[in-house]
Amino acid sequence: MTDPAAAPADSADPAWRPTLDGSIVLRYDRVRGADLLLMPERAVRLSGTGGRILRLCDGSRTVDGIIAELAETFPDAPLDAEVPVFLDRVRARGWLR
Amino acid sequence: MTTTDVPPPWGLLAEVTHACPLHCPYCSNPLELVRPSAELSAAEWTRVFGEAAELGIVQAHVSGGEPLLRADLAEIVAAAHRAGVYTQLVTSGVGLTAGRLAELLAAGLNSVQLSLQDARRPGSDLIAGRVSYAEKEEAAGVIRDAGAPFGLNVVLHRRNLDNLREIIEVGARWGADRIELANTQFYGWALRNRAALLPTRDQLDAAKAVVAAWRAERDAPELVWVLPDYYEGVPKPCMGGWGARTITVGPDGTALPCPAAYAIPDLDAPNVRERPLGWIWTESPAFNAYRGTEWMSEPCRSCPRREVDFGGCRCQAHALTGDAARTDPACALSPDHDLVRAATEAPRADEFVYRRPGRSVSG
Ligand code: SF4
Ligand code: SF4
Numbered sequence: 001m002t003d004p005a006a007a008p009a010d011s012a013d014p015a016w017r018p019t020l021d022g023s024i025v026l027r028y029d030r031v032r033g034a035d036l037l038l039m040p041e042r043a044v045r046l047s048g049t050g051g052r053i054l055r056l057c058d059g060s061r062t063v064d065g066i067i068a069e070l071a072e073t074f075p076d077a078p079l080d081a082e083v084p085v086f087l088d089r090v091r092a093r094g095w096l097r
Numbered sequence: 098m099t100t101t102d103v104p105p106p107w108g109l110l111a112e113v114t115h116a117c118p119l120h121c122p123y124c125s126n127p128l129e130l131v132r133p134s135a136e137l138s139a140a141e142w143t144r145v146f147g148e149a150a151e152l153g154i155v156q157a158h159v160s161g162g163e164p165l166l167r168a169d170l171a172e173i174v175a176a177a178h179r180a181g182v183y184t185q186l187v188t189s190g191v192g193l194t195a196g197r198l199a200e201l202l203a204a205g206l207n208s209v210q211l212s213l214q215d216a217r218r219p220g221s222d223l224i225a226g227r228v229s230y231a232e233k234e235e236a237a238g239v240i241r242d243a244g245a246p247f248g249l250n251v252v253l254h255r256r257n258l259d260n261l262r263e264i265i266e267v268g269a270r271w272g273a274d275r276i277e278l279a280n281t282q283f284y285g286w287a288l289r290n291r292a293a294l295l296p297t298r299d300q301l302d303a304a305k306a307v308v309a310a311w312r313a314e315r316d317a318p319e320l321v322w323v324l325p326d327y328y329e330g331v332p333k334p335c336m337g338g339w340g341a342r343t344i345t346v347g348p349d350g351t352a353l354p355c356p357a358a359y360a361i362p363d364l365d366a367p368n369v370r371e372r373p374l375g376w377i378w379t380e381s382p383a384f385n386a387y388r389g390t391e392w393m394s395e396p397c398r399s400c401p402r403r404e405v406d407f408g409g410c411r412c413q414a415h416a417l418t419g420d421a422a423r424t425d426p427a428c429a430l431s432p433d434h435d436l437v438r439a440a441t442e443a444p445r446a447d448e449f450v451y452r453r454p455g456r457s458v459s460g
Contacts, residue, residue: 023207027181031151032105038207039208043156
């Protein structure tokens with residue numbers, strides 16, 4: 001159970017260091033050629049970008065840090081707009097803390 | 098469908114033993130239980146998990162019977178983990194001590210699904226056929242203390258549906274993240290006990306309202322409502338289609354598209370001791386028997402829903418009509434639908450036939 005006082009609400013919080021929920025495993029599936037989120041009773045196939053973003057969510061980086069790291073590989077992508085939206089969406093499903 | 102374009106499976110149901118301290122009258126194990134002496138060894142399970150991962154399987158339910166009865170369970174879990182497979186232990190809770198769970202988590206276990214039979218001790222113990230409620234409550238504490246992802250599974254039927262709100266509250270109090278409310282599916286032991294287990298429509302309607310009210314009030318635990326098909330007039334898409342998503346491997350290595358498929362006698366089920374899992378999945382006659390839509394007869398053959406529900410459950414069609422290729426009688430369009438309707442109108446029974454091993458196994 002997450003304690004709302006301890007957990008930042010969303011990507012607007014500069015201190016948030018997103019990390020995958022403890023029930024979730026992120027792994028690359030060679031057979032399907034895609035990143036997967038594995039959790040009880042469910043497997044979610046990620047887009048290439050989704051997988052790349054979530055791999056950086058290991059609790060060590062802030063949202064800005066994640067964007068900065070992605071920008072090294074994708075200098076022209078609209079990361080500032082899209083990454084926070086994506087992270088909020090994943091968090092709303094309970095997969096990110 | 099040709100064998101080359103069979104999409105890879107996602108899940109493996111590993112029934113590592115049929116032995117179980119409980120005797121639930123709706124047990125999903127076959128009427129003919131496999132004896133412990135015929136069980137696959139941990140080394141054989143290691144090979145099965147390796148082949149499963151190669152094939153595309155990413156998740157496994159390590160189930161039974163009661164998997165904790167296997168002393169080498171951690172070895173089996175470790176093999177699954179090494180192969181990259183996400184594992185969930187499916188347990189009655191009997192025997193789940195803190196030490197045992199710590200050993201399994203260290204081996205790479207990812208989550209635990211605990212079964213509960215009813216909200217209170219007398220009802221739960223009556224269904225389980227054994228005093229076990231207190232052990233389940235302790236097991237829930239062990240899971241919670243370990244911080245492991247925790248699902249509670251409750252099979253619903255005539256004798257516990259009226260307690261649904263209380264069942265959900267117990268699950269919340271015990272710390273479950275998710276509660277699977279699994280309306281009884283009538284195969285095997287449950288079919289034997291159908292007159293004692295089949296609820297009334299009023300019970301189901303009230304239960305649906307309880308689920309809706311809980312969801313409106315609270316986000317957690319998450320409730321998963323598994324549809325009862327006898328009253329819906331719409332069949333459930335068996336396992337996402339025959340041979341479409343998962344493989345069941347029984348204690349003796351028998352491989353099937355579904356745990357209920359043991360009961361289809363002419364299926365000629367392959368065995369992992371004799372064949373690689375890849376052959377079993379793509380080429381075995383059993384896994385191809387009802388794949389796709391080619392095998393269908395009317396009314397399914399020309400029905401617009403044939404790619405949605407695949408004609409319903411083959412095991413149910415076989416159990417009720419003797420022919421696994423017929424339309425699932427749960428479907429209102431099935432010429433055999435009156436079999437299902439008659440069951441819902443028939444007088445109910447109060448006595449259970451408890452799950453027991455056959456005479457070949459003592460104890
Ligand atoms: S349904 Fe009951 S008897 Fe069957 S395996 Fe599960 S706990 Fe054991
Ligand atoms: S007729 Fe067959 S395909 Fe159509 S809804 Fe019924 S079971 Fe499904």
